[in-house]
Amino acid sequence: MDLHDRARQRCQWLPELPASASPLYKALVERLASDIASGTLKPGDRLPPQRLLADALQVTVGTVTRAYREAERRGLVEARVGSGTRVKGGQEQTPHFHHLSRAGQDSIDLSLSVLIPNPLREQQLAATLEQLSRMPDAIQTVMNYQPEQGCPQQRAQLSDWLARQALEIGADEMIITEGGQHADFLALQALIKPGEAVASAALTYPGMIAAARQLGLKHLAVPSDAEGIRPDALERLCQQQRIRLLYVMPEYSNPGGEQMTQQRREAIVEIARRHDMLLLEDGVQFVPKELRGTPLFEMAPERALYIFSVSKLLAGGLRFGALRAPANLMPQLRAALRAQCWAPPGLMGAVACRWLASGEADAILNWQWQGLQERQTLLHDILAGYTVQSHPCGFHAWLTLPEPWRAADFVRHAETRGIILIASDPFCVGSQPAPQAVRICLTPPADTDRLREGLLRLREMLDEAPPMLAPLI
Ligand SMILES: Cc1ncc(COP(=O)(O)O)c(C=O)c1O
Incomplete structure (x- = not known):
């Protein structure tokens, strides 16, 4: 029995790679991902040592090393000194934050x-649904597929409401999404390629961390102070590597609670322009206009995207939000949304927009x-x-x-x-x-x-x- 046969016998995981696979390391990562997805490899399973797998597959050790490194970057496996490379545990794959209450009755x-519980919301939703049920045109509209960007009438209603809140976003500048998290994911998926780098404050909204990880993006941390992300640290990071997008919450950060001063906003915008970086401004934690500063999308309309959602105003379960984006990015965003779900659901938007337009919201x-x-x-x-x-x-x-x-x-x-x-x-x-x-x-x-x-x-x-x-x- 030669070295190759012995290695094949000793490998606890032995993927077959298509003869035409190129590059080989990528084919190996894809095989690993599909074996994890199908359950052939389970959380905690140990992958063969790199040399052994290289001998078994008759490829170079460098190919296996590169594949393991890529798999680690994609969050599929983790390498620990002394215990080799293992498939990431189910525990670590699921984010340890929640959007459903874990509290028992007494806790x-x-x-x-x-949202602060209020029975008035339920009454208002019931009234809105009742009004809609008596509007045959509206019912007919929501029964049809919507354009990818969302129903034009709903976008116009949302745009009017936002203008009353001192946020000037034209109906054509926005794409309707299924809430803030979807807007976040959509922006990253449409505009950033796997392996490219995005940055945010070192402490940030866990949904952003989950989205970046899910999409295989490199997520870099920028230190903050009481005014938010520190420009000097951001500048240093930008000089070291290309950052495609910076995620920010200028009004009120989750979790730190800081608000960016005007000077800080200007410094961030200036760096973004100089390094040609997109800005993803998350406004989901919506605060009154009197307490808001200038939104980044007003300061840098050519590169700033803005996320809005009704989750912190009307109801999280409505799953209705919007992503404001510069016109040149709209085709990519529309294409990504189409690939995800054709179009946002019309009914949720009809409910939310009627509620916003009536003044009850x-x-x-x-x-x-x-x-x-x-x-x-x-x-x-x-x-x-x-x-x-x-x-x-x-x-x-x-x-x-x-x-x-x-x-x-x-x-x-x-x-x-x-x-x-x-x-x-x-x-x-x-x-x-x-x-x-x-x-x-x-x-x-x-x-x-x-x-x-x-x-x-x-x-x-x-x-x-x-x-x-x-x-x-
Ligand atoms: C900062 C931030 N962005 C986005 C979201 C997600 O919003 P949605 O519930 O509309 O998906 C949240 C939810 O808490 C949030 O705090």
Whole structure:
């Protein structure tokens, strides 16, 4: 038996590669991806050592090394010194953040950035549906396929409403999406190629991290300060490598709660122009116009995309949003949307736009902003003396834990006291260190008494020393 046969016998995974495959390393990665997808390879399975697989497949070790490296970059496998390369565990593949409540009946959920519960919303939705049901033309329109960019009438209604909110986005400048996350994914998928680099603050919205990872993009982290992304750090990164797009939340960042000053916005735009970088401005955490600065898409309309969604105004379940983009990028975005789903669903847009156009949405939005302000005041009163950063109309706050608390212990301990929180890990880009901090969401409790109770329990925990952990030897 020669070396090749012996190697074939010892390989626990032995893919057949088509004789015509070129380049070979890519074919190997594709085979690996399809074996993981089909379940032939399971999370935790160890891949053959590189030399062994190279001998078994009669390719160079360099080919296998390159394939393993590419598979690692795509998040399919992980390499650990001493234990070889393994298929990534199911646990690590699923993001450890949630959009559904994990709280039991007795616990207080402070982990989700959701709307403040209000029965008025349900009543308004019911009324809107009833009105629509009596509009045969509208019903007929939504029964048909829509253009990729979304129904023109809905875009016009949304554009009018946004103008009243001091956001000038023409009906032709936007593409309707199924919410903010879809807009984020669509922009990345349409405009950035796998392997190209995008950047964001080192702590950012986990949906962006998930989208970039899913699309095989290189996601770089830029350090921030109290005003958001630091221009000096961004400039340095741009000099080191080509960054195609920068994801930003200038008004109110999730999770850090910072807002960019005008000077900071100008510095970011200037760098983006000089390095020919797109800007993806996420406005989903929607705040009143009086508290907003100049949107980046107004400052750099030729390169800035803007994400809007009704999830933080009307209902997350409506899955209705929009992506504003420069005209020259529209064909690529339309093509990507067509490939995904032909067109956005007309009915959701009809409901959301009627609701926005009737003025009822504004009433509930104003009620919510007032509620958010009250909840933020309550939080700052109860946690006075601790380091808390948030926006006056924000859904959440970012609490930096005092020494010697560690974020994971704080979250676990809070759970034993009936409070559900999330620590900093899900917000960290790549392997960036996770600060000892937690995000506190103020909106899931239906009333402020319940929120107060939750915050008081957290205050008690902060005032006490963390429980002693049994030392490890
Ligand atoms: C910053 C940010 N962007 C996007 C989204 C996703 O929005 P949607 O629920 O409309 O998909 C969220 C949701 O919380 C968010 O916080």
